[in-house]
Amino acid sequence: MPLLILGVVASVEATTVLQHSFKNSFEANAEDYLYSTSSVRKYSEPASLPVTYWGTTANDVDAEIIYRFNPGTTITAGTLFARVNPFDFGSSWGEASIWGSKDGTNWEVLVPWTARGPTSQTLSFGSPLSPGILPNSLLGGTEIYIKGVLKTFNSPNTSHSMSQWARTPTFGLEDYEEDVFSITLESIPEPTTCGLALAAVLCLAAGRVGAAPTF
DSSP states (O other): OOOOOOOEEOOOOOEEEEEEEESSTTSTTTTTTEEEEESEEEEEEOSSSOEEEEEESSSSSOEEEEEEEOOSSOOOEEEEEEEEEEBBOSSSEEEEEEEEESSSSSEEEEEOOOOSOSSBOOEEESOSSSOEEOOGGGOSSSOEEEEEEEEEESOOOSSOOSEEESOOOOSOHHHHTSOSEEEEEEEOOOOOEEOHHHHHHHHHHTTOTTOOOOO
């Protein structure tokens, strides 16, 4: 009977294919993956540690900031930390949400809009030290889009905005030095199948290439 040669499948592990983070919106790398913006700008409120963020420039519209991450390979896992801060001062207030997409067209909510609440709210996907796991529905493609949507009502949009993206904390230097945004994407390469060529080498070592077993 002929010798049956089976391919050998090598085990593979996930590798990090993209990693990006920044600690305030004015950092040099904060716009590295910025894809588009609409009705937003950067703010810096004076303080002993300046409060920085992206905020709205107009009221009663959905202001957007969109990032596009394209590692050039299939994305099989990922984590994200993103934060929005809407405020409510009674006569002026803000709303905010965070979204994700595989193609930049079809979006799913990661952090939903919330009802008007306390004077200030912090809404986030994950945290600086424990980023959230991206849902499977955003995986399997070669790119991921992350979008912050801000909306304000009667906001001055001069010295400050009532809805903010990637706001720096104001609790102290230790918090100030934490990331305000981070994303890590991983990929598992296609399994490597060692086919007939490797099998032939293995058989050669055994002295069995092209030979049927002898009984």
